[in-house]
Amino acid sequence: MAITKRGLILSATAVVLTAVTVTGAGIHLSQSQASFRQSPKELVDEVWQIIDKSYVDGTFNQVDWKAVRNDYLNRTYTSDEEAYKAIREMLKKLDDPYTRFMNPEEFRNMQIDTSGELTGVGIQLTQDEKTKKLVVISPIEDTPAFQAGILAKDIITKIDGKSTEGMDTTQAVNLIRGPINSQVTLTILRENKEIDFKLKRAKIEIHPVRSSVNKSPMGDIGYIRLNQFSANAASEMRDAIKSLEQKKVTGYILDLRSNPGGLLYGSIEIARMWLKEGTIVSTVDRLGETDRQTANQRAITDKPLVVLVDGGSASASEILSGALQDNKRAVLVGTKTFGKGLVQSVRGVGNGSGMAVTIAKYFTPNGTDINHAGIEPDVKVELTDAQKQELRSDRTKIATLADPQYAKALDVLSKEIAAKQGNNNKAETKAKQKSKK
Incomplete structure (x- = not known):
């Protein structure tokens, strides 16, 4: 099955325990795939072939992958379940929890649209x-x-x-x-x-985006909370920004705390709403071929922006925050992000089964590989366990001055707004002086 950018998973979530997994919308099993396999052994070989052709690590975790094929194809399989067990055993040799096999029931669960x-x-x-x-x-x-x-x-x-x-x-x-x-x-x-x-x-x-107009010493600001990069995240984000622009906000706080990621292309689309120009992300496959995604001169706003991140901000969240940080479009406030820089594609195999395969690594615009390392915020603000519990027990305090990370973000944003207004005033003064001459 062909996997488009919209079908690529960029998430630290190996699974979402709502009985589904976050994946691209519209993944389906074609009829030709459903009728292809005639024996359990052919399914084992089909999975082996996919890994052989597309897995991100050309050394297969220092495993002799051809010897693995010989080993597993020389075995006898009398049922689908035996093949499933063998495939999972085979994939474990890659030591990659994100590359995994799903039986038909598990794959059907994965195909549920994340916006539903x-x-x-x-x-x-x-x-x-x-x-x-x-x-x-x-x-x-x-x-x-x-x-x-x-x-x-x-x-x-x-x-x-x-x-x-x-x-x-x-x-x-x-x-x-x-x-x-x-x-x-x-x-x-x-x-x-x-x-x-x-x-x-x-x-x-799940509604991935919530927004509001919040008061600040520098006037009204737009607060946007993005929970995950699901199928409708980009459209909801676009609507939120446009609505807040109409309300004449002076700046924005984008809250990516505890956002585990989701669809790769969703993070790119959303980055383009904030960035006028510059690189957003680069993905590199095992052959070293780089796919570079850039801004397209279609930013909705250029007003000052602060992004809230924490240890639960992963993958697609790290692409977005990394792009905004590296391009000096936003100031990051909070704690270090999760650190997951791998991309998976999802495809149907055999008789209705499926698999997710790690096909690439991604890098921020400055070439940073955040896998395991995470992204460090520009301004670090740790929450104590007591503060975390207080915000959980009374959610009305989130994105208020009772939320220490938000309060700091507001302080940083106020300074950014003041600096921009000062620069604008200087530019206007120079323009007037020039016109008088």
Whole structure:
């Protein structure tokens, strides 16, 4: 299946535990794919071929990939389940939690449009590449997980009492999701202390963008909260900026805190709304071929901008914040971002199964590889556990002066606005003096 830019995943979320995974809209399994495979062994070989042709690491994690093919094709498979098990075993040799196989049920779940109504508890997680532990990227706002107080960087050690040791994200999804109103207990490790969270599964509707006009000493400012880069994030962002422009705001605060990422092309489209010119991101495949995305002279506004980031801001969030920072379009306030610089494509294989494959690394405009390292904010503002809990227990304080990171962003923005107004006044004075001469 051809994968367009809109079908590329750029997210730290290996899975979204709302019974679906964040992926491109419109992914489908063609009829030719559905009828292609005649035996389980052919499916194993099909997956091997895809990795051989497109995987980002040409050394395959220092594995003799051709020898792997010989090994697995010399085996006998009597059922699809045996083939699925072999494929997962084969992919584990790559030591990449983002490259994974999905059986037909798992792949169907992945194909659900991210702009629709989801079912689950609303947490987004990944498998740590080094420790192999299941790590929460962030809870989705207004979901059972968010309301219960689950935080970014929490480690899931048990699901309904079952240890997650050696468990991958696919297995975790199968245990966590379930019927609406049913319960699941997650045991979380946080700062060497285990905490049990009893969560009731629910329908979850995701609107990626929220905006408002907030008061400041420098006049009205536009506040925009972007939760994730889902299929409709760019259109909602465009509407939000245009609406705030009509209200004559003097500057903007863009809140990307706990935004785990999503669609690659969504981050590029949104960056173009803020950037008039300059590089946005470069992706590099295993052959070293670079695809460079740039601004296109179609920025909606050039007013001062401050971006809020934290440890839950990942992938597509890091592309957007990195582009704005490197091009000196915005000041970043908060804490270091998550650090995930890999791109996956998703495709159908065999008889309705699917797989996600890491095909490229991405770099910020200045050539920074943020994988594992993250992006450092220009102005660092840490929140204490007490402050985090206070904001969670009373969400009306978020994006107010009771929110320390927002308060600092507002202070920084006020200085940016004042500086720009001063420069504009100087330019006007010079123009008047020149006209008198």
